[in-house]
Amino acid sequence: MSEMSMNTASGADGAAAQPQLREVPAVRMEAVYKHYGDFTALNEVDLKVARGEKIVVCGPSGSGKSTLIRCINHIEKHDEGLIYVNGIELDHQRKNIDAVRRDTGMVFQSFNLFPHMTVLENCILAPMTVSGMSEAEAKDLAMHFLTKVRIPDQAEKFPGQLSGGQQQRVAIARALCMRPKIMLFDEPTSALDPEMVKEVLETMKKLAEEGMTMLCVTHEMGFAREVADRIVFMNEGKVVEQAAPEEFFKNPKSERARTFLDQIIH
Amino acid sequence: MSHFSPTAAVNYFFNYFLMKGVLVTIGLTVAAVIGGLILGMGIALMRMSSNPVLSGFSRFYIWFFRGTPLLIQLVVIYSGLPQLGIKFSVITCALVGLILNEAAYLAEIVRSGFMAVSAGQREAAWALSLSPWVTFRRVTLPQAFRLMIPPLGNSINSLLKATSLASVISVEELMRRSDMLMQEHFQILEVYAAATAYYLILTSVWDAVQRRLEKHFGRSNAAKTRRVAASAPVAQAGVGARA
Ligand SMILES: Nc1ncnc2c1ncn2[C@@H]1O[C@H](COP(=O)(O)OP(=O)(O)O)[C@@H](O)[C@H]1O
Numbered sequence: 057m058s059e060m061s062m063n064t065a066s067g068a069d070g071a072a073a074q075p076q077l078r079e080v081p082a083v084r085m086e087a088v089y090k091h092y093g094d095f096t097a098l099n100e101v102d103l104k105v106a107r108g109e110k111i112v113v114c115g116p117s118g119s120g121k122s123t124l125i126r127c128i129n130h131i132e133k134h135d136e137g138l139i140y141v142n143g144i145e146l147d148h149q150r151k152n153i154d155a156v157r158r159d160t161g162m163v164f165q166s167f168n169l170f171p172h173m174t175v176l177e178n179c180i181l182a183p184m185t186v187s188g189m190s191e192a193e194a195k196d197l198a199m200h201f202l203t204k205v206r207i208p209d210q211a212e213k214f215p216g217q218l219s220g221g222q223q224q225r226v227a228i229a230r231a232l233c234m235r236p237k238i239m240l241f242d243e244p245t246s247a248l249d250p251e252m253v254k255e256v257l258e259t260m261k262k263l264a265e266e267g268m269t270m271l272c273v274t275h276e277m278g279f280a281r282e283v284a285d286r287i288v289f290m291n292e293g294k295v296v297e298q299a300a301p302e303e304f305f306k307n308p309k310s311e312r313a314r315t316f317l318d319q320i321i322h
Numbered sequence: 323m324s325h326f327s328p329t330a331a332v333n334y335f336f337n338y339f340l341m342k343g344v345l346v347t348i349g350l351t352v353a354a355v356i357g358g359l360i361l362g363m364g365i366a367l368m369r370m371s372s373n374p375v376l377s378g379f380s381r382f383y384i385w386f387f388r389g390t391p392l393l394i395q396l397v398v399i400y401s402g403l404p405q406l407g408i409k410f411s412v413i414t415c416a417l418v419g420l421i422l423n424e425a426a427y428l429a430e431i432v433r434s435g436f437m438a439v440s441a442g443q444r445e446a447a448w449a450l451s452l453s454p455w456v457t458f459r460r461v462t463l464p465q466a467f468r469l470m471i472p473p474l475g476n477s478i479n480s481l482l483k484a485t486s487l488a489s490v491i492s493v494e495e496l497m498r499r500s501d502m503l504m505q506e507h508f509q510i511l512e513v514y515a516a517a518t519a520y521y522l523i524l525t526s527v528w529d530a531v532q533r534r535l536e537k538h539f540g541r542s543n544a545a546k547t548r549r550v551a552a553s554a555p556v557a558q559a560g561v562g563a564r565a
């Protein structure tokens with residue numbers, strides 16, 4: 057709320073507000089809690105992501121990584137605390153939730169493509185029904201992004217006819233068709249056969265190079281080293297540690313992060 | 323009268339009086355399916371609602387109508403309700419009974435169809451900021467419907483035959499008119515052979531329709547298991563969907 061008011065400031069305040077406006081973070085979470093019954097899945101999480109920043113979220117299974125990322129586009133409702141996305145407060149109001157979801161794209165571990173639609177139909181559904189594009193416009197846009205993820209020739213196929221890696225690239229293209237400002241990835245390569253991981257990571261790297269703001273839950277530490285500006289390490293619902301990749305991999309501060317890294321880097 | 327006369331059976335088959343009964347049977351079935359689907363959708367939505375009153379009512383409704391014979395339901399509506407001053411025409415009584423009964427079965431089919439669509443599908447739709455209506459109409463409904471077709475088909479097959487119970491409350495559908503012919507001519511086997519043939523024709527036609535529906539809505543699914551070659555036309559991917 058306070059951040060949006062900068063936007064509407066006018067006159068003499070305008071000049072002073074300008075530099076600050078650019079600093080409105082892509083995501084700001086303050087003391088966010090999420091409970092499932094008695095279980096605390098997010099425990100006082102604070103997180104700030106600048107525009108254009110690439111964050112890799114890692115941590116042991118069950119530490120709340122998915123919950124964190126799913127609260128950002130309100131697929132899970134947080135119980136306490138504040139979440140701002142591009143200055144819009146996620147306060148459970150329909151119009152704010154819709155605004156946030158239009159600004160964010162999400163890629164799931166299990167792809168979640170619509171199996172009864174072709175690749176092209178998957179990509180044009182939201183542009184046509186949400187953004188009100190004509191079919192021709194939406195198809196042009198979809199082909200643009202399908203070309204970008206290097207599968208324009210699969211446009212007329214159904215998801216079930218594609219390999220896992222191809223499906224995940226379609227899922228990325230489908231999200232990009234809504235021209236999101238932030239991309240959320242929840243273990244995008246965990247369900248893939250090893251030989252397909254690379255093609256998906258390459259696509260994500262390209263996206264990162266173009267300046268997309270990205271939050272990515274992944275255990276691909278090579279990707280994290282190369283692409284991430286910052287690693288966020290979670291354990292038992294808390295953000296335990298945040299550091300640049302070199303720093304995090306060389307000398308993790310917490311004992312928990314050290315044992316975690318030992319396990320996955322063997 | 324000591325033997326079966328095929329000629330008489332064929333004559334009954336082409337008897338106009340009986341044919342009109344067939345039309346009534348078809349009409350009852352179609353109306354009960356449409357009414358039952360609309361009401362059943364509502365009952366299913368209530369059943370899936372988080373409101374305990376709505377889901378409780380729906381639970382009770384399904385329990386009641388699936389737990390009592392359609393015959394009793396029809397007789398109560400036809401001869402019982404007038405005692406309370408509620409009176410409908412014969413055909414309305416039959417339709418009300420069939421629709422109320424069918425809705426209970428269809429509600430469970432509709433509900434299990436929607437429950438079988440994975441949560442990830444809805445989440446993907448939300449993440450794309452699709453409206454609730456578009457999510458329902460374009461994402462969940464088509465997938466749920468595909469899963470509903472086989473049980474829906476069975477239920478409609480049963481309903482088609484269950485319309486014969488309306489004969490008890492004097493609706494002149496196929497069964498009732500067979501009875502009437504039989505009582506007039508006493509050619510029991512010949513009349514019922516004609517009626518049986520009609521029921522078989524109706525259920526077989528419905529079977530064929532059901533197969534076509536399954537093939538049509540299963541096209542993307544069949545593709546999943548068959549990994550159709552790049553050049554194969556997608557439209558053919560549904561062939562052989564039923565294993
Ligand atoms: N819908 C839910 N109901 C109950 N518990 C849940 C639900 N979703 C997640 N959890 C629990 O919350 C914890 C964090 O889950 P999650 O964010 O998926 O972890 P991660 O992605 O780090 O593996 C887990 O212990 C999980 O069992």
Ligand SMILES: [Mg+2]
Pocket residue numbers: 121122123243
């Ligand atoms: Mg997870």
